[in-house]
Amino acid sequence: MIVEYEVGDEKVFLLRRIVEIRFKKDIYEKLLKKYPKEYIISFSDRKRILHHTTGRELIYITKESGIPLLGHSAFGLIDRGTNLIQIRPITGCNLNCIFCSVDEGRKSVTKVTDFIIDPDYMIDWIKRVSEFKGKGVEAHIDGQAEPFLYPYIIELIEKMREIKEIEIISVQTNGTLLNEKMIDELEGKMDRINLSISALDEELANKIYGCKYPLKKVIEVAESIANSKIDLLIAPVWLPGINDREIEKIVEFALEIGAGKRYPPLGIQKYIPYRGGRKLKNIMTFKEFYDKLRDLEKEYGVKLILKPKDFGIERRDRYPSPITRGDIISSRIISNGRNKGEKITVAKGRVISVITNKKVGEYVKYRIIRSKDGIFVGEEI
Ligand code: SF4
Known part of the structure; x- marks a missing residue:
């Protein structure tokens, strides 16, 4: 279920009414001379993926x-x-x-x-x-x-x-x-x-x-x-x-x-x-x-x-948490975070939001400032 259309200088593919895959038209046309369309949509690095409803990076x-x-x-x-x-x-x-x-x-x-x-x-x-x-x-x-x-x-x-x-x-x-x-x-x-x-x-x-x-x-x-x-x-x-x-x-x-x-x-x-x-x-x-x-x-x-x-809700043991407030961790930034000024990183088998201006791919050292209900937030130190 792929819908395709153009917006300004971009070629857009809409998958399942939610995932927008965007290419600069000239780049897409060059790629098309070498590869089939499905291959370009799936594997090309030169694309932007957006949430069709919010318009944000997805x-x-x-x-x-x-x-x-x-x-x-x-x-x-x-x-x-x-x-x-x-x-x-x-x-x-x-x-x-x-x-x-x-x-x-x-x-x-x-x-x-x-x-x-x-x-x-x-x-x-x-x-x-x-x-x-x-x-x-x-x-x-x-x-x-x-x-x-x-x-x-x-x-x-x-x-x-x-x-x-x-x-x-x-x-x-x-x-x-x-x-x-x-x-x-x-x-x-x-x-x-x-x-x-x-x-x-x-x-x-x-x-x-x-x-x-x-x-x-x-x-x-x-x-x-x-x-x-x-x-x-x-x-x-x-x-x-x-x-x-x-x-x-x-x-x-x-x-x-x-x-x-x-x-x-x-x-x-x-x-x-x-x-x-x-x-x-x-x-x-x-x-x-x-x-x-x-x-x-x-x-x-x-x-x-x-x-x-x-x-019918009753108390049960929590799934074990390997991270506690105050822990100091260093790990690589995997993606942009949900909010401005936040990034996503992974450590000890958990995903952590870190407040930092460092870029995706860089390492960041942080202190865990929130560890409640298995949700973790760190702040760069
Ligand atoms: S409260 Fe927020 S998440 Fe819920 S329907 Fe409204 S805008 Fe959407």
């Missing part, structure tokens, strides 16, 4: 890349010491939410690189961590991304289904890329879809999502999921002073369409400003947030204050 991670899939917050796997494993096969998002905790989308001012992982390589690591965790694992596909941008998502889910330790497969999505056909395809493979809908008013939705948001389509997607065997959890983010009036409408909508079969129908989230995320002026305290949820629980007779056990 790094394709395979087994051969030597990049492990534990250690980074944006791609690979995250183990926070429970029976839930977060699965992050791609970065990049088609929306630009004003509350985005990771500043995603084309309007991002902090992200400079995207990553996509080969599905077979992803499965190798998912197997490894699932076997360590034991029975009753939930594989939750989420990320600094819209997961349905991942072109191998169905293949990934089908292969995860074959891992005997994985009992539940769930996904966190904005729903804009789903449709009835895909929901049919996911039935029997996916157990739960957490769908983020934060407004039912079109104008407000466009403002909150930072783009022309397909509200009608997402409402239809929610209804189709509710009518399928897949569990639906509607997950709005409460943005004080912005979508207060929408929250009640969303609660009513979720109850009306029959969201929540085995799990609760709603997972209302509190807006929290994160470092590196988009900031809003108004912030609720946790007390205010839980008081409001309690009032809504009384009014609608639905459970809104949720605990991990509502999803």
Whole structure:
């Protein structure tokens, strides 16, 4: 599935609607005299690979890349010491939410690189961590991304289904890329879809999502999921002073369409400003947030204050971590990092983000300044 077109002085090949391979037209034409097109696309060094949705450099991670899939917050796997494993096969998002905790989308001012992982390589690591965790694992596909941008998502889910330790497969999505056909395809493979809908008013939705948001389509997607065997959890983010009036409408909508079969129908989230995320002026305290949820629980007779056990999440040993805070390491820079001023390096079988201005290919000496939940950040010393 390759689409080809030209933009300015570049020849562009678009693979699976996500990977853009770009050549300077004159270079491409010279190469074409010597090699077949497929060979040039696969092996030529003189190309740029971009994420079609975000327009950023895209790094394709395979087994051969030597990049492990534990250690980074944006791609690979995250183990926070429970029976839930977060699965992050791609970065990049088609929306630009004003509350985005990771500043995603084309309007991002902090992200400079995207990553996509080969599905077979992803499965190798998912197997490894699932076997360590034991029975009753939930594989939750989420990320600094819209997961349905991942072109191998169905293949990934089908292969995860074959891992005997994985009992539940769930996904966190904005729903804009789903449709009835895909929901049919996911039935029997996916157990739960957490769908983020934060407004039912079109104008407000466009403002909150930072783009022309397909509200009608997402409402239809929610209804189709509710009518399928897949569990639906509607997950709005409460943005004080912005979508207060929408929250009640969303609660009513979720109850009306029959969201929540085995799990609760709603997972209302509190807006929290994160470092590196988009900031809003108004912030609720946790007390205010839980008081409001309690009032809504009384009014609608639905459970809104949720605990991990509502999803069958329990504590489990963490996959062993060979790196601790304060460690001093020297290793070679493998690629640009996710954020400006960051690079990717590998040491002790883990991927590490290092804050440095050194270039790809150079060695960097750094101190680990973050080592939490198996995610590592180093600072050059
Ligand atoms: S859908 Fe999620 S990842 Fe995408 S911009 Fe919104 S909050 Fe960020």
